[in-house]
Amino acid sequence: MREGGAEQRSADEAVAGSMDEVAQETLPSGFAAIDWSKPWFAQLGPRGQRWQQAALSSYADLLATMNADATEMRQTTGRGQRLAFIAQDDLPPGAAYEAHIASTGCVPTRHNLHDFFNGSMWFAFPRIKAALNARQSAELDVLGVGPTRGGVRDMLTLFDENALLFACADPSLSAALRGFDWRTLFVARRAEWGRNCEVRCFGHALLEKLIAPFKGCTGHAWIVDVPAGYFAWDTAARNAWLDETVSAALLGTDALTSRVFAPLPVLGIPGWWPDSEAPAFYDDTSVFRPGRRKS
Template sequence: MQLGEAREAGHEVAQPGFAGIDWSRPWFAQFATRGQRWQQAALTSYAALLAAMNADAAEMRQTTGRGQRLAFIAQDELPPGAAYEAHIASTGCVPTRHNLHDFFNGSMWFAFPRIKAALNARQSAAIDVLGVGPTRGGVRDTLTLFDENALLFACADPALSAALREFDWQTLLVAGRDAWGASCEVRCFGHALLEKLIAPFKACTGHAWIVDVPSAYFGWDTAARDAWLDESVSTALLDTDALASRMFAPLPVLGIPGWWPENESAAFYDDVSVFRAGRRSR
């Protein structure tokens, strides 16, 4: 039966991408407990995925940017002409398609709920002021970049943060690789980035938001670390008046120590088309 015939016959057609999520990958492993349940629901039907997401939302009692209770609705329930972020802020309802992009977007509402609410609050406030035009404007562009492609780079060593900002890959990823897990680490946040990492490629690059953490952070369990990041980053997003894309530092995801077998060889980082000199040459 062809795809069109299946739809005409009323059969639900599962998105093939859902079966391709490898939860053992470091960038997915942090969401695996909930994600595996959602994955099975998504492979069953669109309705089953929305039901699983809403069951978790009801249990968590999460709110969106203006204090509305979080829920997930089918994309076609978004009223014509309504702005996506404004609708979420005013109703709490997140329009969700049956695809990987929105699957990972929904996941972030549970992994980092305060950050998602802060992004929604800032986006909807900007829409209130400027409306929805042909361009988003600088602040909304930065918020969208964060939402779609951010990595959270938690670091207790200023030298490593400086190396990331300065594109000093040898210090950060080769000489300093033993510091990963002890003085710095990364959490994937951007849902478009996670979607791309279904089929990882060497040049896949996230926009790292550097988070200065106390040294004690690396003695905490994962849940405590995530809660600390969620609180710290959401506060920064709400308190920072001027947001700009230069606040991010590009970081090739497969170069993160322990995240890709090939980067065990120092020669992996010799590829200047991926690990570029960047700002150091300016």
């Protein structure tokens, strides 16, 4: 999330301690580095690959392709404006990024991976993105743009930039995640993944970091309690349910703080990284840290 075209620092510096303060222009080779076989990128499907080819062609082609999809989808932003993507230079000087999106529907977009993945989330989870924009713009209405975002906007920024959706049908697995019980979550109950829990990458800065994955890469997990039948649904139905449920929670919850998240080292997710097949992978306490929480 950006303001006046420049990202603030307070929440960004808190995102796993490693997020770039401002995404730089991405060379075409950067877009070429997206490996669609990776599970965190595979969720973006054929649309992502079409956008990649457009981005490799030119900035103008990327915006045109994104806008063609937006026109077809008829998605709206936080205040019901029709979604569109504009060049970063078209953001009026001094305009607040989220407020501009809410009032016009136009998302300022740079020719880089950070904004590529941000745009992708407007299609993967459109209701969640609209809910985040609605809450952010409402906070701006009250507090204005200042040197810091404040607690609610920090939380919303962490979600937008670095969230994972941890869908879970078994409360004991959610408890293991909240309790930093990595051995239970990833080793002893490894077979439960895909049957009683799973993850979707949402944060666009997290996806950008996963271009070059590293063991310590950690997301902010938002735990979603799902019904028992969830894992019998196809992927599209699961994503639609998550989109509706999480967006409703974001809009309907007054107490939004960063404490709602649970840290989750991404490469520890079963099936997401070859080295994690060995139980010893989880012995690294610099990544799989013992918890400090009581619940």
